Amino acid sequence: MNGTDLKTDTQQIVVDEVFPHAPETIWKTLTTGELIGRWLMAPTGFEPLKGKRFTFQTKPAGAWDGVIQCEVLEAVPNERLAYAWRSGDEGNVGYGAPLDTVVTWTLTKVQGGTRLRLVHAGFVTPKNDSAFDSMSGAWPKVVESVGTLAGELH
Amino acid sequence: MANMKSMPQVAPLDIVMRSLADPTRRAVFERIARADETTVAELTAGSGVTQSAISQHLRSLKEAGLVVDRAQGRNVYYRVEQKGLAPLVDWIGHYGVFWRKRFANLRNLLKDIDP
Numbered sequence: 001m002n003g004t005d006l007k008t009d010t011q012q013i014v015v016d017e018v019f020p021h022a023p024e025t026i027w028k029t030l031t032t033g034e035l036i037g038r039w040l041m042a043p044t045g046f047e048p049l050k051g052k053r054f055t056f057q058t059k060p061a062g063a064w065d066g067v068i069q070c071e072v073l074e075a076v077p078n079e080r081l082a083y084a085w086r087s088g089d090e091g092n093v094g095y096g097a098p099l100d101t102v103v104t105w106t107l108t109k110v111q112g113g114t115r116l117r118l119v120h121a122g123f124v125t126p127k128n129d130s131a132f133d134s135m136s137g138a139w140p141k142v143v144e145s146v147g148t149l150a151g152e153l154h
Numbered sequence: 155m156a157n158m159k160s161m162p163q164v165a166p167l168d169i170v171m172r173s174l175a176d177p178t179r180r181a182v183f184e185r186i187a188r189a190d191e192t193t194v195a196e197l198t199a200g201s202g203v204t205q206s207a208i209s210q211h212l213r214s215l216k217e218a219g220l221v222v223d224r225a226q227g228r229n230v231y232y233r234v235e236q237k238g239l240a241p242l243v244d245w246i247g248h249y250g251v252f253w254r255k256r257f258a259n260l261r262n263l264l265k266d267i268d269p
Contacts, residue, residue: 011247013250013253015250015253015254015257015259017257019260019261021264021268022268025264025267025268026260026264029260029263029264029267035263035267038259038263039256039259039260039262039263040256040259087188090155116260118257120253122248123249135247143225
């Protein structure tokens with residue numbers, strides 16, 4: 001179940017993989033500042049405590065300083081971690097556009113390891129949602145393009 | 155007229171959205187997407203819309219960078235520009251790629267700390 005879910009209204013990104021490690025080990029990598037820095041980005045002020053605010057510094061764009069403002073919404077050890085992920089500026093389109101999203105990590109013990117599911121939710125599609133509604137016929141092509149693009153973007 | 159009539163350019167998001175906001179134009183776009191390559195005459199046939207209306211829609215889609223055309227003999231063939239929808243998807247695609255890369259990093263890190 002890898003991939004990008006495309007929906008009308010708001011869209012979310014889902015990545016879902018099984019790792020051959022215990023949930024406790026994975027939890028540690030998700031919630032220890034030094035370890036987070038080794039696979040995601042180095043956070044400033046992170047603690048796995050509800051209400052805790054922290055930031056990530058990324059590349060600025062336009063009037064946006066590149067800081068991702070986060071806040072822990074939920075932290076259930078070895079099971080679930082959710083944080084708000086807010087960034088961007090109205091003046092930007094594409095990279096650096098305003099985001100008011102939520103990142104949720106869910107850990108499930110499975111045979112031989114842990115299923116780790118990331119949902120990054122709340123990407124609001126442009127106002128004219130009808131463009132998405134009526135494009136179901138074109139979606140296979142669109143999704144193909146997304147795949148091709150995804151390969152080129154980074 | 156040259157064979158490659160238009161160099162595709164990535165259009166701003168609002169131009170793409172405006173072009174696709176029109177239902178008839180969107181239908182034209184979908185038909186082109188399904189056909190791989192098609193002509194004005196083929197698009198007009200059975201569409202219930204005049205050829206000049208179709209031509210106008212094609213112009214808008216071209217301006218939005220959603221379709222490209224090529225002339226061959228007396229015909230002009232239209233096809234979907236694969237990168238045309240990029241403004242619509244790239245900010246989400248950006249994060250899709252971002253997270254998949256981070257998963258790969260995480261997998262490597264876990265291998266290191268918990269072999």
